[in-house]
Amino acid sequence: xxxxxxxxxRFDLRRLTKSKELLVFAFLxxxxxxxxxxxxxxxxxxxxxxxAYAILAIGLDLIWGFTGIxxxxxxxxxxxxxxxxxxxxxxxxAQGKLPDFMSWSGLESLPWFxxxxxNSALAIVMAILIPTGLAFVIGFFTFKNRIRGVYFSIxxxxxxxxxxxxxxxxxxxxGGTNGLTNYRSIMxxxxxxxxxxxxxxxxxxxxxxxxYLFCNFLVKRRIGRILxxxxxxxxxxxxxxxxxxxxxxxxxxxSAAIAGLAGAVFVxxxxxxxxxxxxxVPSIEMVIWVAIGGRGTLIGAVIGAxxxxxxxxxxxxxxxxxxxxxIGLAFVFVVLLMPQGIVGLVKEMARRFxxxxxxxxxxxTDKAA
Amino acid sequence: xxxxxxxxxxxxxxxxxxxxxxxxxxxxxxxxxIINMAHGEFxxxxxxxxxxxxxxxxxxxxxxxxLYFLLAIPASFIVSGLVGFVLERTVIRHLYNRPLxxxxxxxxxxxxxxxxxRNIFGAPNVDVKSPGWLDGGLVLSQGLQLPYKRLFxxxxxxxxxxxxxxxxxxxKTGRRIRAVMQNREMAESMGINTRRVDAYTFxxxxxxxxxxxxxxxxxxxxxxxxxxxxxxxxxxxVVLGGVGTLVGTAAGGLLxxxxxxxxxxxxxxxxxxxxxxxxxxxLLQWRPNGLFNISSRSLDD
Numbered sequence: 001x002x003x004x005x006x007x008x009x010r011f012d013l014r015r016l017t018k019s020k021e022l023l024v025f026a027f028l029x030x031x032x033x034x035x036x037x038x039x040x041x042x043x044x045x046x047x048x049x050x051x052a053y054a055i056l057a058i059g060l061d062l063i064w065g066f067t068g069i070x071x072x073x074x075x076x077x078x079x080x081x082x083x084x085x086x087x088x089x090x091x092x093x094a095q096g097k098l099p100d101f102m103s104w105s106g107l108e109s110l111p112w113f114x115x116x117x118x119n120s121a122l123a124i125v126m127a128i129l130i131p132t133g134l135a136f137v138i139g140f141f142t143f144k145n146r147i148r149g150v151y152f153s154i155x156x157x158x159x160x161x162x163x164x165x166x167x168x169x170x171x172x173x174x175g176g177t178n179g180l181t182n183y184r185s186i187m188x189x190x191x192x193x194x195x196x197x198x199x200x201x202x203x204x205x206x207x208x209x210x211x212y213l214f215c216n217f218l219v220k221r222r223i224g225r226i227l228x229x230x231x232x233x234x235x236x237x238x239x240x241x242x243x244x245x246x247x248x249x250x251x252x253x254x255s256a257a258i259a260g261l262a263g264a265v266f267v268x269x270x271x272x273x274x275x276x277x278x279x280x281v282p283s284i285e286m287v288i289w290v291a292i293g294g295r296g297t298l299i300g301a302v303i304g305a306x307x308x309x310x311x312x313x314x315x316x317x318x319x320x321x322x323x324x325x326x327i328g329l330a331f332v333f334v335v336l337l338m339p340q341g342i343v344g345l346v347k348e349m350a351r352r353f354x355x356x357x358x359x360x361x362x363x364x365t366d367k368a369a
Numbered sequence: 370x371x372x373x374x375x376x377x378x379x380x381x382x383x384x385x386x387x388x389x390x391x392x393x394x395x396x397x398x399x400x401x402x403i404i405n406m407a408h409g410e411f412x413x414x415x416x417x418x419x420x421x422x423x424x425x426x427x428x429x430x431x432x433x434x435x436l437y438f439l440l441a442i443p444a445s446f447i448v449s450g451l452v453g454f455v456l457e458r459t460v461i462r463h464l465y466n467r468p469l470x471x472x473x474x475x476x477x478x479x480x481x482x483x484x485x486x487r488n489i490f491g492a493p494n495v496d497v498k499s500p501g502w503l504d505g506g507l508v509l510s511q512g513l514q515l516p517y518k519r520l521f522x523x524x525x526x527x528x529x530x531x532x533x534x535x536x537x538x539x540x541k542t543g544r545r546i547r548a549v550m551q552n553r554e555m556a557e558s559m560g561i562n563t564r565r566v567d568a569y570t571f572x573x574x575x576x577x578x579x580x581x582x583x584x585x586x587x588x589x590x591x592x593x594x595x596x597x598x599x600x601x602x603x604x605x606x607v608v609l610g611g612v613g614t615l616v617g618t619a620a621g622g623l624l625x626x627x628x629x630x631x632x633x634x635x636x637x638x639x640x641x642x643x644x645x646x647x648x649x650x651x652l653l654q655w656r657p658n659g660l661f662n663i664s665s666r667s668l669d670d
Contacts, residue, residue, distance in 0.1 A: 070469045141650055145657045150404055150468045154604045155650065161601050162646045169639025280601065284476055291473060324484035331477020335470045336463055 021299045025212060028302065032205055041194045045269055048201040050309045052266035055204070055211050057289050057305035058298055059258030062215055064287065065295035066224065067251050068231030069148070072283050073156035076163045077131035077256040079278030081263025083167075083174070084130060086273045087114060088123035089183035089191075100182070105172035114173075120187050127264035128257045135256030139249040146245070148234070160283045167275040179274025186268050197269070204265045208302070211258055215298055227251055228296075288327065291334050294343030303342060371513045376634055377627075382519040384626025385526040386588070388619055389581040390599045391606040392529055395618040396574035398607050400550040401567070403461055404472035407479040408603065409596020411575045413486060414452055415445035415582025416591040420490075420497050435500040438583075442525075445579035453575025457568045465567075479596070486593040494592035503587065518587045525584055529577060534615055536573070546570050550613075609649055611659025620660055625649070 032051070036044045056078055063069050090099045091114070098110060117123045138159065142152055167174045174180075189196045218224055229237045230244045237244050267273050276282070286305075293304020308327075316323035338345050390412060397405045419441040426437035456478060464471040499518060506516040537543040548556040549566045557563050585595065602625065610621025628648055633641030656662070 068469075070472070138650075141654060145654055147653055147657050150402075150472070151608055151653075151657075153404070153469065153472060154601070154608055155653075158601050158605055158646055158649075162642050165639045165642050169637065280597075284473075287473065288477075321484060321488065324480050328477040328480030328484065331480070332460060332474045333477075335474040335477075336460065339470065 021297060022216070025299050025302070028299075029205070029209060033202075036198060036201065041197055044201050045197050046313060047306075048197070048204050048269040049266060050306045051201075051204045051208050052262045052269065053286075053289065053309055054302045054305040055208050055265060056259050056262035056286060057293070057301035058208075058211050058215050059255035059262070060286055061290045061295060061298060061301035062219070062227075062258070063251050063255040065290060065297070065301070066219060066231065067227040067248065069248060069252070070153045070287065071156045071252070071255070072153050072280065072287065073159035073163075074255070074259050074286050075160050075278040075280075075283035077135065077259035078263040078266070078282075078286075079163065079167075079273065079275070080131045080134065081127040081260030082267045082273040082277065083180065083263070084117065084123055084127035084260070085264040085267040086180035086183070087117040088120055089186060089268060090180050091118050092120075092186070093182060093184040101175045101178070101180075102172060107172050111173055124264055128260045131256040131260035131263075132253045135253045136249065139252040143245040143248040143252070157280055157283070160278060160280045164275040164279040167278070175274075177275065179272055179276075181272035181274075183268070183271060191268060191271065200265075200269050204269070207261065207265060211261070212298060212302065215258075219298070223247070285327070288331055288334070290341075292330060292341055294341030294345075296340070297343045300341050300343035307342075371510065374509070375513060376630060378515055378519070380627035380630040381523065381623070382626075383630050384623045385519075385523045386581070386585070387599075387602055387606050387626050388622030389522065389526045389529060389584055390578065391603040391610075391618050391622055392526075392533060393574040393577035393581065394603050394607050395610075395613075395615060396533075396577070397571055398604070399613040399618070400546065401465075401570060401574075402468055402612075403464065403571070404468050404475065404604075405461075405574075406472055406476040406600060407456065407482060408475075408575075408578050409598075409600035410479045410482040410486075411449045411453060411578035412582035412585065412596040412599060413482070413591070413593065414449045415579030416497070416586050416595055417486065417490060417582075418445040418448045418579065419583045419586045420495055420591065423497050435502050438500045438503070442580055442583050445583040446576040447579075449579025449582070450572040450576030453578075454568055454572040456575070457571040461571060462564070462567060483593045483597075490593075492593070494590035496590045497586035499587050522584050522587065525580070529580060530615065530619060533577070537615070542569075605649055607659075609652060609659055611656075611661040614659075614661045617659055617661035624660075 032047070035047060039047065056074065060071070060074050063071055094100070098107065102110075116126065138156075142148075142155060147155065167179075168177050170176075183191055185191055186196065186200075189199075191197075219227070226237065226242060226247055230247060234244050263273070289304040289308045290301045291304070292308055293302065294300025308330075312323060312327075315326060334341065340347070390408075393411065394405070394408055397403050397408065419438070422437050422441040422444055426434050456475075460474055460478065461471065464474060503517045503521055506514040507520065508514050535543075537546065545556070545561050545566050548559070549561060549563045549570075553563055556566075581599075582591075582595065585591065606621040606625055607618060608621075609625060610617030610619070625645060628645050629641060632644045632648075635641075636644065652660070
């Protein structure tokens with residue numbers, strides 16, 4: 001298949017699907033808006049957790065699906081955001097006293113870096129700024145030196161390991177393996193009340209919409225084209241006068257910020273954050289959400305995150321063994337047989353439906369890998 | 370004085386394990402550019418093969434028990450290699466030139482293999498009784514003893530490095546492997562069956578992981594997550610050392626191993642890991658392609 005053909009087929013696809021993507025998203029959001037009418041508050045709470053994951057998946061898709069950088073350390077950014085929020089919740093639960101685990105570990109006064117988190121607004125800002133800052137430092141020192149592809153993935157995976165080790169090790173400051181839990185209220189509202197839970201659910205839903213629309217806006221601009229161009233031919237982008245490193249650092253920071261936001265949304269609904277949420281296993285599981293949903297389409301990331309997690313809570317509660325096989329085989333199956341995920345599959349089917357079958361052009365964007 | 374010597378020995382010992390685990394990766398990742406996240410599970414398979422071998426020898430007369438380990442080394446090589454061969458034929462061969470996809474698919478394979486191990490051998494860790502001739506240690510001075518097990522692993526690493534060197538650089542097979550990895554089309558037109566070379570190269574790499582697993586049984590109990598604990602470190606070894614060179618793997622392993630033990634000795638376990646990571650990033654600033662990279666003029670590699 002020649003280069004021009006690829007471009008043409010992609011262009012057709014874009015016209016065919018891009019407008020529909022928004023429609024599908026709107027439909028999905030409508031479903032989620034009315035879901036609490038039919039579900040118990042426990043299920044709504046669970047759905048709120050999936051929405052937090054969906055927010056994160058959008059950010060991950062931006063960096064992997066669009067820019068072709070596979071980050072295996074997004075759990076860290078998610079975790080940092082979650083910890084920022086959890087520190088605030090923990091301090092509010094302690095009501096001016098020292099949080100319980102600190103006094104168990106023998107600390108006498110609040111460490112200085114905990115102090116700003118008494119303020120809820122500041123904690124939320126930090127939940128976004130701290131992951132962004134870390135991403136900037138890591139991104140600067142890797143992308144500037146053209147550490148890329150596989151090398152970056154491995155380094156980002158190491159990041160996930162050292163952060164979980166660090167958080168487990170610094171028990172007195174982070175709560176160690178147990179993480180931070182036992183919150184009481186958020187901004188004065190009891191976390192155990194149904195109204196608070198419902199409000200949190202709708203807030204996360206609203207944040208999902210905002211994140212989606214913002215990223216959708218972004219990928220349709222020129223910057224979105226450049227990101228895709230970096231994925232498909234980084235050196236050509238460089239020779240055209242753009243500096244890929246700048247764009248890569250930007251997209252890495254942005255997706256870290258989104259991950260931090262997702263973490264902040266996650267914690268008050270789930271009620272716990274521990275280093276187990278930021279290790280390599282959850283980090284790589286995040287990637288599979290995007291892969292199953294369909295990389296390179298924002299709607300795919302959202303669908304994948306919600307679907308995989310719904311399946312997970314359905315299967316793994318009753319058959320944990322089956323879940324390991326399922327998710328393991330899903331990795332292999334999706335990568336080998338449907339690299340464009342569910343969205344790619346639907347597009348392919350729609351295309352076959354519209355065009356006579358003798359037209360065998362493939363809509364592969366395998367180079368994304 | 371004694372403490373320092375012991376520290377140095379510990380460093381070398383940890384490095385030797387890292388190198389052993391990374392040797393297989395030097396082939397599958399270094400030469401074939403496949404990110405095999407299931408590499409850790411090949412280590413695990415090697416360890417369980419050793420466990421099974423030990424169980425067989427429990428039925429034999431006691432005097433023969435010590436020999437099981439010598440048999441377990443080739444056995445774990447063969448079994449891991451076979452599993453690697455099957456994996457290459459079924460999954461990996463579709464993924465050449467898609468390194469990030471190979472990473473995801475093999476991670477899935479690793480999840481399945483881990484769960485299989487849990488279902489077959491049970492979730493709790495199992496113990497492998499090391500052979501009697503490896504108990505005790507070499508006493509250098511009062512309070513300074515080098516355990517035979519660790520010395521044996523160091524020797525094993527040297528043997529493996531040497532045999533891999535001979536295999537890759539001094540044998541016909543090795544020449545074919547290098548030819549295919551360096552220029553596939555050219556090798557093909559010279560009449561080399563590249564698919565077959567791919568399959569057995571991957572099998573050899575997996576086999577070396579099996580040997581690593583066999584050696585790890587000397588150091589502690591084994592479980593389904595045995596490999597996961599090593600996978601990131603071993604990848605770092607290959608990345609730091611430089612992809613595709615044996616010298617690089619050895620150097621990377623030595624550096625990370627000694628840095629790990631030294632920094633953990635000077636600070637604490639969790640902080641030590643962070644410092645090692647920073648060290649690696651810093652070194653990569655200076656040499657983005659690793660310490661010993663094969664220089665190439667190609668733009669996209």
